[in-house]
Amino acid sequence: MLEGLLALLPQVIFDGLLLGFVYAMIALGYTMVYGVLELINFAHSEIFMIGAVVGVEVFRYLAPVIPNGVVVLVLALILGAIISGVMAMIVERLAYRPLRARGTTNRLVPLITAIGVSFVLQDLVRLVEGIWHNEFKLQMRLIPPLDGNFTFLTVFIQYKALILILVSLLMLVGLNYLVNRTKLGTAIRAVAQDMNTARLMGINPDVIISRTFLIGGALGGVAGVLFAVQYSTIDPYVGFLPGLKAFTAAVLGGIGNITGAMVGGLVLGQMETLAGTYLPTLTGGNFGTEYKDVIAFLILILLLLFRPQGLLGQVVKEKV
Amino acid sequence: MSLLELKNIHTYYGHIHALKGISLTVKEGEIVTLIGANGAGKSTTLRTISGMVKPRSGEVLYQGKPVQRVPAEQIVSMGIGHVPEGRRIFPRLTVEENLEIGAYLLNDKKLVEERKQIGFQLFPRLYERRAQKGGTLSGGEQQMLAIARALMQDPKLLLMDEPSMGLAPVLVDFIFETIQNLNRSGKTILLVEQNARIALQIAHRGYVLQTGELTLSGPAADLAAKPEVQAAYLGGH
Structure with missing residues (x-):
């Protein structure tokens, strides 16, 4: 039995990697907004979902016209990033900024707003899809070469999976560069650390916050498109669970910490896939694959108990 | 014409009447100090000038133009630099990044680099x-x-809030020497200090602030010689 389990391992790790990259990219949106506003933007799940829906729609209309799947995917990624990013910006402008302008200090208020926005976006997409296609359950239709595959040693690898990893890596490296090496990135970090002092430097925090939502939203959109390509079945509620898990990943890595969000996503992806595969065998069938979600949130609860600052989060000593 | 003029400024924090009709002037090339006890409104005065708090009434004139409604992030670009109370360094930015963010409004990379070198010198x-x-x-x-x-943004007017706070005496001397040198090289300085002795030593003029109102003003040497200033702020010597 052990041999059988071990033989599966490379495949499980590869699948966990895919899931982990999706979580990591969504987690970045959570963590960036949290870093700047200390707001858990629950609507980010829906920004991700919108990306997934855009992905399906782009394939629906462009795949019959453009025969190359990679070209269609690139267009879907660009469109998904733009639409999700702009959506996130609009949400910030309409729902969060007015609360800030009123000087609301109760942190619960924007949190509840975020949950409300989440419902609004779900049903908005449902409405639009309902009017447009008479149904809100969407099926991704892939075209070559995306649907191809090969086997490397014992690991079954789909081309679309390779693209997911490649694009995720590019996005993560790009974001790291943007945040740590550019003027905008420095301004984002400055606003995150001390908004009032940032104003003394000539930074308008509202502009920086808006850009932060744009960037986080665009990443969520890209993650959504890749998710749709990878897992095919999409509906307006598809953001909820991945979003919640990505939030878990962000906390796991240390919320507000960008590298932490990536690490947290990858770790959570592995944990969940490993648990989903091995739990049934290890427990003699008592706990099925469906318990993988329990594992994900169990990790969150344990982490909050023993290391509330997350894996990479640190309590920075600040001298006054 | 004064570089900076405050006319009958009233500032509130919620219901607290923090500044009760402050009027003061700073002329180009001066070091002016604002002394007073904790909570007298010294920081609030600076924060009102730099736009961080909005006065309920009164005028802040900078180079003759009213700026009391201009947002803080635009005040900087007009040539007012603020060294805030408690330093307010960005703790997780490097020293170099802190300087670069100080030059946020400059788009000329070469100029930013030059200014950074001036800071390092x-x-x-x-x-x-x-x-x-x-x-x-x-x-x-x-x-x-x-x-x-x-x-970094090469301000004309530098607002400095308690630069001596929490520093060892030898460092206080060094910082105040630096302030004097900056003034000699052309910066106008409005200095808020609890350490009235050293502030009055380097300043040209001074104001005494007491619970939101200016009670005394004059050349720094005259203020330092006044018995009531000596008793209240110079430890009675």
């Missing part, structure tokens, strides 16, 4: 620590960084 210690996170610096180094950061 002023405070060689900062050059040694340039790759360190701001939060790991000592209090004195943070004060140097806060000053160098405010200088």
